Amino acid sequence: xxxxxxxxxxxxxxxxxxxxxxxxxxxxxxxxxxxxxxxxxxxxxxxxxxxxxxxxxxxxxxxxxxxxxxxxxxxxxxxxxxxxxxxxxxxxxxxxxxxxxxxxxxxxxxxxxxxxxxxxxxxxxxxxxxxxxxxxxxxxxxxxxxxxxxxxxxxxxxxxxxxxxxxxxxxxxxxxxxxxxxxxxxxxxxxxxxxxxxxxxxxxxxxxxxxxxxxxxxxxxxxxxxxxxxxxxxxxxxxxxxxxxxxxxx
Amino acid sequence: xxxxxxxxxxxxxxxxxxxxxxxxxxxxxxxxxxxxxxxxxxxxxxxxxxxxxxxxxxxxxxxxxxxxxxxxxxxxxxxxxxxxxxxxxxxxxxxxxxxxxxxxxxxxxxxxxxxxxxxxxxxxxxxxxxxxxxxxxxxxxxxxxxxxxxxxxxxxxxxxxxxxxxxxxxxxxxxxxxxxxxxxxxxxxxxxxxxxxxxxxxxxxxxxxxxxxxxxx
Ligand SMILES: Nc1ncnc2c1ncn2[C@@H]1O[C@H](COP(=O)(O)OP(=O)(O)OP(=O)(O)O)[C@@H](O)[C@H]1O
Ligand SMILES: [Mg+2]
Numbered sequence: 001x002x003x004x005x006x007x008x009x010x011x012x013x014x015x016x017x018x019x020x021x022x023x024x025x026x027x028x029x030x031x032x033x034x035x036x037x038x039x040x041x042x043x044x045x046x047x048x049x050x051x052x053x054x055x056x057x058x059x060x061x062x063x064x065x066x067x068x069x070x071x072x073x074x075x076x077x078x079x080x081x082x083x084x085x086x087x088x089x090x091x092x093x094x095x096x097x098x099x100x101x102x103x104x105x106x107x108x109x110x111x112x113x114x115x116x117x118x119x120x121x122x123x124x125x126x127x128x129x130x131x132x133x134x135x136x137x138x139x140x141x142x143x144x145x146x147x148x149x150x151x152x153x154x155x156x157x158x159x160x161x162x163x164x165x166x167x168x169x170x171x172x173x174x175x176x177x178x179x180x181x182x183x184x185x186x187x188x189x190x191x192x193x194x195x196x197x198x199x200x201x202x203x204x205x206x207x208x209x210x211x212x213x214x215x216x217x218x219x220x221x222x223x224x225x226x227x228x229x230x231x232x233x234x235x236x237x238x239x240x241x242x243x244x245x246x247x248x249x250x
Numbered sequence: 251x252x253x254x255x256x257x258x259x260x261x262x263x264x265x266x267x268x269x270x271x272x273x274x275x276x277x278x279x280x281x282x283x284x285x286x287x288x289x290x291x292x293x294x295x296x297x298x299x300x301x302x303x304x305x306x307x308x309x310x311x312x313x314x315x316x317x318x319x320x321x322x323x324x325x326x327x328x329x330x331x332x333x334x335x336x337x338x339x340x341x342x343x344x345x346x347x348x349x350x351x352x353x354x355x356x357x358x359x360x361x362x363x364x365x366x367x368x369x370x371x372x373x374x375x376x377x378x379x380x381x382x383x384x385x386x387x388x389x390x391x392x393x394x395x396x397x398x399x400x401x402x403x404x405x406x407x408x409x410x411x412x413x414x415x416x417x418x419x420x421x422x423x424x425x426x427x428x429x430x431x432x433x434x435x436x437x438x439x440x441x442x443x444x445x446x447x448x449x450x451x452x453x454x455x456x457x458x459x460x461x462x463x464x465x466x467x
């Protein structure tokens with residue numbers, strides 16, 4: 001589904017990604033963990049072109065988004081193709097990024113109407129089903145400012161799902177939430193995983209990584225240090241830096 | 251009292267000139283200001299700098315001077331030199347001047363929108379134009395209502411500057427009668443006319459602010 005090869009990214013003089021590669025199959029649920037500043041968010045944001053890479057190659061479902069030639073020139077496909085390819089990935093942010101001037105329902109149906117040019121009647125049943133699925137059917141007329149953090153994040157998930165992505169990217173979806181509200185969001189994500197959604201999740205929730213993810217990758221200082229099945233990763237981490245990080249999380 | 255009533259006809263005549271200038275200026279300068287604001291924040295350095303220069307010029311010189319220039323001096327400028335009749339000359343000066351003020355209000359409003367809104371729209375597949383039209387600008391409206399209210403009220407009063415082109419707006423008509431009848435009553439009636447206009451504007455903006463208060467950022 002996603003193939004990233006040797007991604008390099010620098011901000012000014014800081015090299016944030018130092019050659020990260022990842023292959024993700026259909027139905028994979030991969031948790032990305034690592035210390036703050038290790039490049040986890042940047043990695044995710046490069047995959048859907050919120051950041052541009054300096055070197056490397058990204059393929060999404062067999063289509064090349066960006067490639068680097070022998071001379072080291074990094075080339076993206078055209079703007080329309082970028083949008084079309086990236087639309088296969090939905091994304092959920094730490095800060096929700098809901099549209100505050102729209103109701104919950106309007107947030108969910110906005111992109112299907114504006115981007116996919118569906119008529120309101122065509123998307124309404126889907127939107128209602130998705131809101132019911134995240135447990136917010138009765139909140140459809142509320143504005144985001146009237147919701148709790150956990151509810152906001154569940155709306156954000158429904159909004160992303162309304163575009164029917166094949167892959168969902170999550171960047172610390174529970175980090176901005178009060179501890180007692182993380183459960184409801186994690187439950188929604190767990191349910192998605194059980195429906196075989198392909199998911200790439202940056203998270204500090206070790207229990208989620210352990211119980212829901214089938215693979216866990218550990219990043220540190222711009223490098224992908226370890227990539228292992230979840231059970232193995234926690235039971236028997238290979239790399240000393242992984243072990244040190246897991247120790248510090250306990 | 252009869253005297254006051256006799257003033258209403260001529261002063262209303264003047265008010266129609268004032269209102270005409272007000273509405274035409276608003277209709278031209280709001281869209282023009284929006285275009286300028288979008289160009290100003292564009293990544294094209296040269297365009298952004300040019301727009302910046304334009305805004306500096308229009309805000310940095312008196313509106314009256316701009317109006318006099320367009321009416322009296324523009325005809326002698328090579329290439330672009332055209333002779334405009336008095337009212338169109340005033341409209342052009344007002345529209346160009348107010349567009350600069352509106353552009354700054356819009357720019358500040360657009361830049362106050364969180365980067366996350368753009369990213370949220372982008373990952374859903376919206377183009378830049380769609381993001382502006384559907385996500386950013388609707389939120390900008392709410393934030394710029396107070397400065398827009400100020401600016402339009404100022405516009406009502408600025409219309410009186412067109413007396414220099416000998417156009418018979420509300421204030422010039424009033425002054426004519428004052429000089430004819432040796433009484434200041436027409437000024438007081440004219441003041442009441444201005445106050446009613448600004449009262450209506452204030453009321454409209456309050457209604458809009460209430461409407462937009464339905465959501466919080
Ligand atoms: N837009 C930017 N401009 C400059 N530097 C940036 C930018 N975004 C990220 N960085 C830097 O890149 C490095 C990696 O950041 P990134 O956000 O990817 O880390 P992270 O692993 O997601 O950390 P966290 O767990 O704190 O979210 C950090 O040193 C950060 O300061
Ligand atoms: Mg991060």
